[in-house]
Amino acid sequence: MLTTDRYVKIMQLLEEKQSIKIQDAMEVTKASESTIRRDLTDLESQGKLVRIHGGATVLERKLQECSVKEKSTKNLQEKIKIAQVAANLVHEGDCLFLDAGTTTLQMIPYLKEKEVVVVTNGLSHVEALMQNGISTYLTGGYMKEKTGALVGVQAVQSIHHYRFDKCFLGANGFHVKLGYTTPDPEEAMVKKTAANHALQTYVLADQSKKSKISFAKVLDLQEATLITEELPQDEIKRFTKETSVKVAEQ
Amino acid sequence: MLTTDRYVKIMQLLEEKQSIKIQDAMEVTKASESTIRRDLTDLESQGKLVRIHGGATVLERKLQECSVKEKSTKNLQEKIKIAQVAANLVHEGDCLFLDAGTTTLQMIPYLKEKEVVVVTNGLSHVEALMQNGISTYLTGGYMKEKTGALVGVQAVQSIHHYRFDKCFLGANGFHVKLGYTTPDPEEAMVKKTAANHALQTYVLADQSKKSKISFAKVLDLQEATLITEELPQDEIKRFTKETSVKVAEQ
DNA sequence: TTTATTTTGGTTGATTTTGATTGATTTTGA
DNA sequence: TCAAAATCAATCAAAATCAACCAAAATAAA
Numbered sequence: 001m002l003t004t005d006r007y008v009k010i011m012q013l014l015e016e017k018q019s020i021k022i023q024d025a026m027e028v029t030k031a032s033e034s035t036i037r038r039d040l041t042d043l044e045s046q047g048k049l050v051r052i053h054g055g056a057t058v059l060e061r062k063l064q065e066c067s068v069k070e071k072s073t074k075n076l077q078e079k080i081k082i083a084q085v086a087a088n089l090v091h092e093g094d095c096l097f098l099d100a101g102t103t104t105l106q107m108i109p110y111l112k113e114k115e116v117v118v119v120t121n122g123l124s125h126v127e128a129l130m131q132n133g134i135s136t137y138l139t140g141g142y143m144k145e146k147t148g149a150l151v152g153v154q155a156v157q158s159i160h161h162y163r164f165d166k167c168f169l170g171a172n173g174f175h176v177k178l179g180y181t182t183p184d185p186e187e188a189m190v191k192k193t194a195a196n197h198a199l200q201t202y203v204l205a206d207q208s209k210k211s212k213i214s215f216a217k218v219l220d221l222q223e224a225t226l227i228t229e230e231l232p233q234d235e236i237k238r239f240t241k242e243t244s245v246k247v248a249e250q
Numbered sequence: 251m252l253t254t255d256r257y258v259k260i261m262q263l264l265e266e267k268q269s270i271k272i273q274d275a276m277e278v279t280k281a282s283e284s285t286i287r288r289d290l291t292d293l294e295s296q297g298k299l300v301r302i303h304g305g306a307t308v309l310e311r312k313l314q315e316c317s318v319k320e321k322s323t324k325n326l327q328e329k330i331k332i333a334q335v336a337a338n339l340v341h342e343g344d345c346l347f348l349d350a351g352t353t354t355l356q357m358i359p360y361l362k363e364k365e366v367v368v369v370t371n372g373l374s375h376v377e378a379l380m381q382n383g384i385s386t387y388l389t390g391g392y393m394k395e396k397t398g399a400l401v402g403v404q405a406v407q408s409i410h411h412y413r414f415d416k417c418f419l420g421a422n423g424f425h426v427k428l429g430y431t432t433p434d435p436e437e438a439m440v441k442k443t444a445a446n447h448a449l450q451t452y453v454l455a456d457q458s459k460k461s462k463i464s465f466a467k468v469l470d471l472q473e474a475t476l477i478t479e480e481l482p483q484d485e486i487k488r489f490t491k492e493t494s495v496k497v498a499e500q
Numbered sequence: 501t502t503t504a505t506t507t508t509g510g511t512t513g514a515t516t517t518t519g520a521t522t523g524a525t526t527t528t529g530a
Numbered sequence: 531t532c533a534a535a536a537t538c539a540a541t542c543a544a545a546a547t548c549a550a551c552c553a554a555a556a557t558a559a560a
Contacts, residue, residue, distance in 0.1 A: 003507080019252055022547080032509045037548080053516065054252050054547065105297065124297040126373060127309065130395050138400055140390035140408035145380050150388055158390035158408055253517080272537085282519045287538080303526065304537065503560065508553100515548065525538060530531100 006031060006039055014049055019057035059146075082204050083107040086168055086227050089202065090114055094165040097194040098125055100149035100187070101170030103204040108132055119162050121155055121190055123148040137162070139190070151186040159193045167198030169224070171205045180205075180224070195224065202227055256281060256289055260306075264299055269307035332454050333357040336418055336477050339452065340364055344415040347444040348375055350399035350437070351420030353454040358382055369412050371405055371440055373398040387412070389440070401436040409443045417448030421455045424476060430455075445474065452477050 006029045013028050014020050025036045040056050043049050049056045083103060087110030090096065094114070098104045100122030108128040111118070118129055121139040129136040141155030169191045171180040180203050182188045195201040201224040256279045263278050264270050275286045290306050293299050299306045333353060337360035340346065344364070348354045350372030358378040361368070368379055371389040379386040391405030419441045421430040430453050432438045445451040451474040 019254055021252060033547095034509055035507080038508090041549095052252065052254055057252075057254050102295065106295075123376060126393055128297055130393065131309065136393040137402075137404065138388065138390055138393055140388055140404075140411075143376055143380065143386040143388055152387075154387065154390075154408060154411055157411065158404060161390075161404055161407065283537095284519055284521095285517080288518090501560100504558080506555100506557065508555070510552090510554095512549100512551075514550100515546105517546070518544085520542085520544100522539100522541075524540095525536100527536070528534085530533090 001029060001031065003039075006035070007043060010036075010039060010043065011048060014056060014058055019052070019055060021055040024055070079103045079204075080106050082227050084110055086202055086204055087111055090116060090166060092116075095119070095163070097159075097162070097164045097167040097198060098122065099167075099169040099191055099194065100125065100147060103170045104168050107168065108134070119159070119164065121150040121194075123150070141190075144184075144186075147184075147187070149187055149190075151184070151190055155190050156193045159190070159197055162197055164194065164198035165200070167194045167201045169195065169201065169203050171203050180226075201225070204228075251279060251281065253289075255279075256285070257293060260286075260289060260293065261298060264306060264308055269302070269305060271305040274305070329353045329454075330356050332477050334360055336452055336454055337361055340366060340416060342366075345369070345413070347409075347412070347414045347417040347448060348372065349417075349419040349441055349444065350375065350397060353420045354418050357418065358384070369409075369414065371400040371444075373400070391440075392436075394434075394436075397434075397437070399437055399440075401434070401440055405440050406443045409440070409447055412447055414444065414448035415450070417444045417451045419445065419451065419453050419474075421453045424453065424455050424478075430474070430476075451475070454478075 009028050010020070010025050013024060017024070022033060022036050022040070025031075025039070026033060029036065031039075040049070040051050044051045044056070047059075050059060079102060083106035086104075087107045090111060092114055093116065095117045096111075096119070098107065098118055098120040100120065105122065105125055105128060108125065109132060111134060112132045117135045117137070118125075119137040119139065120126065120129070121141065123143065126136055126138055139150050139155045140158040141150035142152040143149075144151050169180075172182045182191065203224050204227050259278050260270070260275050263274060267274070272283055272286050272290070275281075275289070276283060279286065281289075290299070290301050294301045294306070297309070300309060329352060333356035336354075337357045340361060342364050343366065345367045346361075346369070348357065348368055348370040350370065355372065355375055355378060358375065359382060361384060362382045367385045367387070368375075369387040369389065370376065370379070371391065373393070376386055376388055389400050389405045389408040391400035391408065392402040393399075394401050419430075422433055423431040432441065453474050454477050
């Protein structure tokens with residue numbers, strides 16, 4: 001069977017069932033597991049579907065389903081630890097910027113008692129903030145469905161109207177030489193703008209993100225503090241040549 | 251079963267029953283207790299539900315929304331009719347402003363096929379728009395918890411960056427002499443600004459709002475079209491002296 | 501035809517997910 | 531209050547799935 005015919009069959013099946021297992025695709029196409037695996041990877045890189053463990057799903061499958069799935073489960077405990085450390089830096093009455101992303105999201109329960117004002121570009125953050133009775137402003141902008149983040153010129157523009165005591169950013173990766181990285185240039189712009197309007201900037205990243213780069217936009221943050229889990233002592237030293245590091249205790 | 255399929259089933263069950271026990275989710279998904287436990291933890295970290303001892307419940311905000319929903323069921327049918335009429339005015343490729351509020355919210359399902367771009371200041375609108383795969387921009391601003399609307403100078407400011415083909419507003423009341431009214435001055439500012447940036451403005455209001463004023467801020471909309479249900483012919487005549495009226499057929 | 505190149509399917513060990521079990525914690529009911 | 535029952539987080543081994551590799555088959559180029 002022609003490769004493209006397989007693609008068509010897979011996409012038809014996916015459209016019908018919303019999510020498919022590798023086995024389903026094997027039956028329909030009579031191809032081997034390896035081939036289906038490759039096909040799904042290809043189709044994902046074309047932006048036609050999203051790979052998940054065991055198969056694939058359509059891109060926009062209601063809000064119920066979560067595109068942030070894998071990211072959030074694996075390192076949740078680390079994220080929470082880091083978020084606690086970050087939240088402890090917040091003072092009564094501070095005006096904060098909270099970047100969209102799962103790590104900063106974990107900070108919110110710990111901000112409940114602090115009477116802060118929060119500006120965010122994360123959709124799920126708004127809901128969590130309101131649940132905790134926190135005074136909330138939203139940046140404007142284009143709604144990125146996949147991450148639930150507001151981005152674009154409108155988001156950047158709207159941040160210009162604020163000044164923050166502290167700015168908390170999530171990073172997709174951090175690297176001794178390159179600094180912080182994030183895959184989406186639009187989100188990078190928002191992060192950078194927020195950092196520029198804050199007295200102090202913190203970057204939250206768990207160990208899994210160390211030295212991970214892939215197709216990343218480098219975030220040029222001069223005076224940000226990295227908050228992460230325990231790092232080998234020598235690595236901390238190397239990293240702190242350029243920026244300061246806060247370590248979340250185990 | 252695929253992880254995401256389990257997530258969907260759990261969320262469906264939860265939406266239906268508002269709160270579920272681990273056992274319920276086990277039956278529906280045929281998965282083990284451990285797996286369900288992990289799923290609930292994941293879904294909570296994504297802000298999709300709240301874990302409680304023994305199971306999970308829907309978010310507090312959703313509960314509130316539901317009670318709001320029940321409140322509004324009284325006029326829901328009217329709202330839907332009006333929303334359909336309004337949605338029919340929308341053309342392929344239009345750029346729309348959708349005001350926060352339950353009536354404009356009902357328009358969204360009918361916009362699905364039209365390839366429009368929507369700007370809104372309503373939080374619940376965003377979710378509905380994304381569910382329907384509609385390209386969405388959010389105004390910035392302060393998040394009013396009670397109504398889920400973005401308001402304030404930031405909201406007004408951000409609207410200045412857009413131009414709309416059509417602007418759809420909800421009104422709290424309309425009156426032959428006074429025109430449209432709305433109780434919150436901040437929301438009124440947003441409405442008025444949006445109208446000023448639109449080629450055509452429509453006000454959606456069901457009969458229950460006729461001549462209702464209370465402590466209302468008058469909305470000075472010169473060239474807006476009122477969309478409402480059937481009105482006595484003479485009232486329409488009087489009303490149309492100053493503005494045009496579209497009547498939703500029974 | 502023969503020779504490259506691509507595609508395929510099977511195999512490998514690594515990783516992730518799962519379900520069962522543990523002892524700790526919380527809730528229940530007396 | 532206490533103790534039994536239920537639920538919990540943490541851990542572990544088995545099962546499922548994964549990416550990476552390689553050789554055979556299919557295709558394209560010479």
